[in-house]
Amino acid sequence: MTFSRRRLLGAGGGLAFTGALTAACGSDTGRGDGGGGKGGEVTLQQWYHQYGEAGTEQAVRRYAAAYRPAKVKVQWRPGDYDQQTAAALLTSSGPDVFEGSPTLDQIQGGQVADLTDLVAAVKDDFNPAVLAPKTYDGKIWGVPQVIDMQMLYYRKSLLADAHVQPPTSLDELIDAAGALTTKKVKGLFLGNDGGAGVLGGTPLYAAGLSLVTAGGQVGFDDPAAARTLGKFHHLYADKSLLLGAPADWSDPSAFVQGLTAMQWSGLWALPAVQKALGDDFGVLPFPADGAAGKPTVPVGAYGSAVNARGKHQADAKAYVKWLWVDRTDYQEDFALSYGFHIPARISLARKAAKLRQGAAADAVSYTTDHGYAQPLLWTPASQTSYQDALSRIIKDGADPGSELKAVVRTTAAELQRVRKKP
Incomplete structure (x- = not known):
């Protein structure tokens, strides 16, 4: 493999x-x-x-x-x-x-x-x-x-034809996905599961929250978490998401083949997108949600x-x-x-010739200004509990508040367990 x-x-x-x-x-x-x-x-x-x-x-x-x-x-x-x-x-x-x-x-x-x-x-x-x-x-x-990062790709010409501006908030992203959806093109691709597998904690950070706080506490025990995650079922239910694409979110083929007007993918996809579309695309961080929200970029x-x-x-x-x-x-x-x-290294990223112009330069800027990585204290048990809840919220319309209460309990227990270790 x-x-x-x-x-x-x-x-x-x-x-x-x-x-x-x-x-x-x-x-x-x-x-x-x-x-x-x-x-x-x-x-x-x-x-x-x-x-x-x-x-x-x-x-x-x-x-x-x-x-x-x-x-x-x-x-x-x-x-x-x-x-x-x-x-x-x-x-x-x-x-x-x-x-x-x-x-x-x-x-x-x-x-x-x-x-x-x-x-x-x-x-x-x-x-x-x-x-x-x-x-x-x-x-x-x-x-x-090295750093790998995810970002939102959008097709400039399709947005212009639909009189849609590049989204700067989660609500604008949802509205744009609906406006860009036609009989032949879906507005947004977050993966064949509707985003449950790839989004992870990104929506929480976009809402101004986190998976684990700097002090080692649960970072999403807040009503804003449920409000934000609940919005993704709307995207799933109104059929503005591309589902069942030939390749999943990490591959840009759905985007370059015109199956979707916007796609969440990674920096690694940029050369293929540029080769296929020239300058007919742009990139954005995940948009902020709510008054305390902020643009967010997951990195690894x-x-x-x-x-x-x-x-x-x-x-x-x-x-x-x-x-x-x-x-x-x-x-x-x-x-x-x-x-x-x-x-x-920040200095290398700034001076590298391949990263100094266009979407690549934007990606570097987003990573520096808005990057987050999964916390060390975020354990596999917490991850599994959260991912399962996110999938039920997106696909089944499960109540976000109830789902997150269970995840908060699991995460709190995990954080207490790891803190007790020598």
């Missing part, structure tokens, strides 16, 4: 650590020589998930080969990478350096190393939205590599982390600093030469 970096952003920006350990992990740790090189040279094992973007594997192997203080052996891991990594970190044979986003359990369990000192000098240059989920107890546990980012149980922890940290802090040329190359992504 191969997949691109867009997988980071399913369910509104979350990284998935679910499912059972796959056989792909097995006993093959990729260590080969047991971690030592010839003549005493240190050999570091570095794991990546198997990207679907051409050239990525060759690039990371090239970076590794350029590192002189140690030998770096890259493992390109197919299958359920997140579960492979989680299982490997429980043993003595895991990778020295691995791509991922350390979970709260891994941090509290002492499975990943503190990398605060590595990024101290440039901490303020990392996009804060993607650095936040890698920060716990004031320490940084992973160095962000894998990072580079170090195994705290590895035999060469100091060498692994030095390599991570070299690659993901010092080598800004490699960081820009990784983000923009294989697929289309934003560098995690």
